[in-house]
Amino acid sequence: MPMNQIVRRAVIGAALAVLASTSGLVTSAWGAAGKPRVAIETDKGTIVVELEDKKAPITAANFLSYVDRHRFDGGQFFRANRAKGAPGAGSIQGQPKPYSRRAPPIAHESTLKTGLKHTAGAISMGRDAPGSATADFFICASAQPYLDAKPGKSDAAQGYAVFGKVVQGMDVVKKILAGRTDGATDVPSMKGQILNPPVKIISMKRL
Template sequence: MSPRSIPRRSLVLGAGLVMAAPQMVLAQGARPRVTMTTSQGTIVVELEDRKAPLTSANFLRYVDAKAYDGGSFFRAARNDWAPTEGTIVAQPPAKARPFPPIRHESTTKTGLSHVHGTISLGRFAPGTATNTFFICLGDQTFLDAQPEQPGDNLGYAAFGKVVSGLPTAQKILAQPTGGETKFADQKDQWLKKPVIIETMRRA
């Protein structure tokens, strides 16, 4: 079946947009890890800071600012052809002011792919991504860049993977949907009760 339940151009919500990029140098050594403590359990992600340095640095900038505390996983986009697979989408609380958007790091450049457990940055047009991210449950490789396709074929910026807590992510994906949204193509994907992000910290 065609992967049509998660339109590439509208996977996640955008945020305030101003054109600039954060300047941050990540520490050398082990890949950074971030612990997400949510109302449904804990998820730990490991970032590919060497393969996707700009996107990883952007994410850590929000984590270090505690910008995700009080945010939520608000959307569970389950695949029509495999309801236990899809993406869960999160964002900071509305009061959190976004940093400037960053340059898009395509999967053709990073060598990463939207496989099971991947964490990736949401966007509208390339260069508009700020703080909305999603986690893949099941392989979602149609979200990779596809240069042979017409139009906006740059995909999304994968930048890490879940190393602990996939059952928690799966539990979030299974939460009741049908919450209110103004986006017609996201109908029946917003959670009736968002899953709260209590804290997000470097592990």
């Protein structure tokens, strides 16, 4: 085979190898379907979540805006809501750093609309009334179907807005859930659920 053909094949092979390597990096960072991923670094370990920016575009974009503005850096997981009689079941709730500026509340994207469910690893928005969510979020350590929307007009029937899932670090979620929960609170329904000490969110960043 002529030398120029050998060189040409070698160059093409090298280019394809680089392309394959780069493609692997993109898939790793964005997920198989191009979904954005965020690393939540805590003092208990790192959790990686993959966001459903197509199914829950408003909620995912809102979360990413807080990530991009570093509003979660220095925040905390402050609540561990454990299911009674079911070790390892429940959810953990996080929030931005204290006194950080919050964006206006976002429209509620119910699970009836998005098709997403509160399965184990789901990340969802905390709220009071539907349409009041800003930045507080929670991660399900176990399936919690009672948080999904149900047909009806009451606030409770609207459920909570799932917008992604944990793809790495469920062991960290479980570790946070198992933390000491005798922290002070003025909210009766949260008594026995406030982490003491809270788990620090060191940083959040896109992958």
